Amino acid sequence: MVKVKVRLRPLVSKLNLPTVLKTAILPGDSIERLFIATQVGEIFYIGNGAIKTFLDIRPQIIKLGTSEPGVSGAGYDERGLLGLAFHPEFTYNGLFYLHYSVAGTQGPGALSKHFKPDPCDPGTLNLKWINRETQYNHIDTVEEWILQSNGQPQKRRTLLNLRRPFFNHNGVNSLNFSPETGKLVLTTGDGGAGYDPFNLSQDIMEIAGKIIEIDVAKDTFINHPPVVTRFNELPAPIQETLTVIAKGVRNIPGISFQRFHNQYIKYVGNVGQDLVESIFSFVHYKPIPVTQLVQASLMNSEPDQEGFINFGWRGWEGAFPTSIIRGCSANQNSDEKTIAYYNEAIITSVKRLPPLTSYFHKDPRPDKFGGTALTGVQAFMGNGIPALTGSVVFTDLARKEESGSPVRGVLAYTRVRSDGKLNNFSVIETNYDFGSGSAYYVSLGTNTDQTRLYLGVYGSMKVTDFNQGTVFEIVP
Numbered sequence: 001m002v003k004v005k006v007r008l009r010p011l012v013s014k015l016n017l018p019t020v021l022k023t024a025i026l027p028g029d030s031i032e033r034l035f036i037a038t039q040v041g042e043i044f045y046i047g048n049g050a051i052k053t054f055l056d057i058r059p060q061i062i063k064l065g066t067s068e069p070g071v072s073g074a075g076y077d078e079r080g081l082l083g084l085a086f087h088p089e090f091t092y093n094g095l096f097y098l099h100y101s102v103a104g105t106q107g108p109g110a111l112s113k114h115f116k117p118d119p120c121d122p123g124t125l126n127l128k129w130i131n132r133e134t135q136y137n138h139i140d141t142v143e144e145w146i147l148q149s150n151g152q153p154q155k156r157r158t159l160l161n162l163r164r165p166f167f168n169h170n171g172v173n174s175l176n177f178s179p180e181t182g183k184l185v186l187t188t189g190d191g192g193a194g195y196d197p198f199n200l201s202q203d204i205m206e207i208a209g210k211i212i213e214i215d216v217a218k219d220t221f222i223n224h225p226p227v228v229t230r231f232n233e234l235p236a237p238i239q240e241t242l243t244v245i246a247k248g249v250r251n252i253p254g255i256s257f258q259r260f261h262n263q264y265i266k267y268v269g270n271v272g273q274d275l276v277e278s279i280f281s282f283v284h285y286k287p288i289p290v291t292q293l294v295q296a297s298l299m300n301s302e303p304d305q306e307g308f309i310n311f312g313w314r315g316w317e318g319a320f321p322t323s324i325i326r327g328c329s330a331n332q333n334s335d336e337k338t339i340a341y342y343n344e345a346i347i348t349s350v351k352r353l354p355p356l357t358s359y360f361h362k363d364p365r366p367d368k369f370g371g372t373a374l375t376g377v378q379a380f381m382g383n384g385i386p387a388l389t390g391s392v393v394f395t396d397l398a399r400k401e402e403s404g405s406p407v408r409g410v411l412a413y414t415r416v417r418s419d420g421k422l423n424n425f426s427v428i429e430t431n432y433d434f435g436s437g438s439a440y441y442v443s444l445g446t447n448t449d450q451t452r453l454y455l456g457v458y459g460s461m462k463v464t465d466f467n468q469g470t471v472f473e474i475v476p
Contacts, residue, residue: 010471021444023448076462179259246309253374286306321340
């Protein structure tokens with residue numbers, strides 16, 4: 001892999017935590033504008049050198065930073081405004097889509113204590129999520145909005161209301177349109193808590209831990225869709241708009257489509273547990289219509305999953321069977337790694353898609369880095385940085401450094417190999433001086449034709465520390 005150096009050019013600073021970076025052309029406009037969605041519920045765009053407010057739904061967002069009893073680090077949160085997507089015909093029809101955690105829906109969470117599987121205790125391996133109407137953390141919603149002719153955005157309809165068991169793993173940059181099918185793609189996480197306590201990601205009927213396509217061309221107006229966790233709880237008109245592309249998801253920072261001749265390569269990153277962060281790619285897939293899933297379950301039969309994508313979680317973390325890591329009592333410098341879910345690793349071993357590339361939380365190789373969490377994956381097709389043309393660029397939240405040095409995120413890239421095998425990756429060097437402050441790399445975005453890259457950086461891990469965000473363009 002070629003060594004690549006880039007510059008970070010600041011576009012706007014003193015923002016709240018930027019979760020989505022996308023471009024669109026406003027109705028009646030001719031210039032593509034950069035839109036920035038923040039976790040607390042603001043959407044801005046950059047026009048003629050000034051930053052303008054497009055929408056502010058802060059009152060509709062759940063109170064952030066008070067996530068759940070027993071969660072370490074008050075102020076850290078994975079809820080909020082997580083998804084923004086513009087309809088492919090946005091310039092003409094004004095339609096756009098939001099995914100966010102709803103104000104006033106705070107619940108107690110699905111488990112009263114911290115979860116860690118114990119291979120010696122079958123009880124921890126077969127937990128069920130019960131009393132879902134009361135034992136949940138919050139409700140997420142996916143909505144369709146329209147930019148009216150007077151320039152004011154207005155909510156048009158609710159597409160989905162999802163009850164989530166824990167505060168984390170709700171996805172981020174979670175709404176993207178597929179240029180292949182024209183459908184809205186929702187990438188969500190397994191519901192959180194670590195190690196997927198209820199194995200929601202592998203259960204085909206659970207909405208958590210899946211990649212879902214929503215056919216927004218079907219105008220289903222149901223005034224108050226029910227709040228659900230499973231596909232079979234949805235009203236039939238909503239079931240008919242949904243297909244499922246993939247399962248076995250832990251948490252995904254969006255999906256990216258890269259045109260290759262007359263087809264598209266899809267890239268998704270799966271955030272890791274304790275060992276490894278992974279990026280997957282696939283071209284062909286066979287989605288399953290939700291109506292078919294529900295029909296199969298009514299007849300007690302298994303839906304045909306040939307050609308269906310499975311990322312392997314919770315039995316697999318990237319290319320490894322999911323492990324529990326314990327410090328070795330005899331040796332402080334070593335860790336003991338025990339397979340957490342041996343049976344599930346076997347069951348999903350041949351059904352899962354192997355990753356395109358992985359990077360580790362600990363890596364002894366001199367030109368690599370120890371990562372924390374994958375926060376963005378984007379295909380890049382521009383010629384401005386020739387070494388990156390045709391590659392897939394990704395970001396990690398924070399490089400694991402020796403204590404004492406300020407936190408820095410990481411930019412890196414890889415590309416698909418023609419033989420389909422696992423590929424290496426290379427760190428992209430940046431020459432920006434962040435001074436003594438922290439710089440968590442929280443989001444990665446691109447323009448419509450993937451010729452520009454944007455990076456969202458935050459000065460804190462707490463969503464309650466305001467106005468510490470900067471958005472950069474990544475330039476040669």
